[in-house]
Amino acid sequence: VSCGATSAVTLDSELFGHERGAVAGAEDRKQGLFEIADQGTLFLDDIADLPPELQPKLLKMLETRTFRRMGGTREIEVDVRLVAGTSKDLQAEVEAGRFREDLYYRLSVMPLSLPPVSDRPKEDRVALLHRLHHELAAELSDGPTTISPDAFDRMLAYAWPGNIREMRNVLERAMILARGQDQIEVEHLPGEFRARYGLGDRRHTPVSLDELERQHIERTLRHHDGNRTRSAVELGISRATLINKIKRYSLK
Incomplete structure (x- = not known):
């Protein structure tokens, strides 16, 4: 579950559950993911975006292995292996006062x-x-089975600011567009692959990875008319991560 994709109340209910009537529309008791994952493993992505009001509750759960559902009075004991992921520097978040030390x-x-x-x-x-x-070829039975050398070279040269999520999204999009054909061609890739790495552009222009990322995010936002949710989906990152990058690069 992503810690930055929803509100604090919704995430509290998702992780720790709630009692009947504890939140609007809660007609029944709900088990949270920690309760469901008892004796197993739970992965929390974007942990740096965990709302401040939930950080003490998570800390208590890790220290005592107990928690209360929203609106509940009974301590529930669980044994869960927690794995957390983030694309941010957590130590820097601590120093900035956004994450509990x-x-x-x-x-x-x-x-x-x-x-x-x-x-x-x-x-x-x-x-x-x-x-x-x-993996995608196994899911899309009528998708192309190979990638043309030109398309492959352009994907290798790309900076991939959205990392593996973006790589998968680009490949999936290309395979859908190339359905019924033998291989993925450059024409099936997003515009930035055709424009920046076009056949007519063989000169090397030094540019930093940060600048490549900034340009790509700017193009994606422009393509979606500034819609951050759709842009984040295309980039393969959370909306909260995108907002942080927009602030970092002073984008509008």
């Missing part, structure tokens, strides 16, 4: 840092593209 240390039992797609070696990006194409 005690919760940060409670979560940082075994941190794993995964490099963005743009920082991965070429062989990793090749493997990712092949793997995602193979």
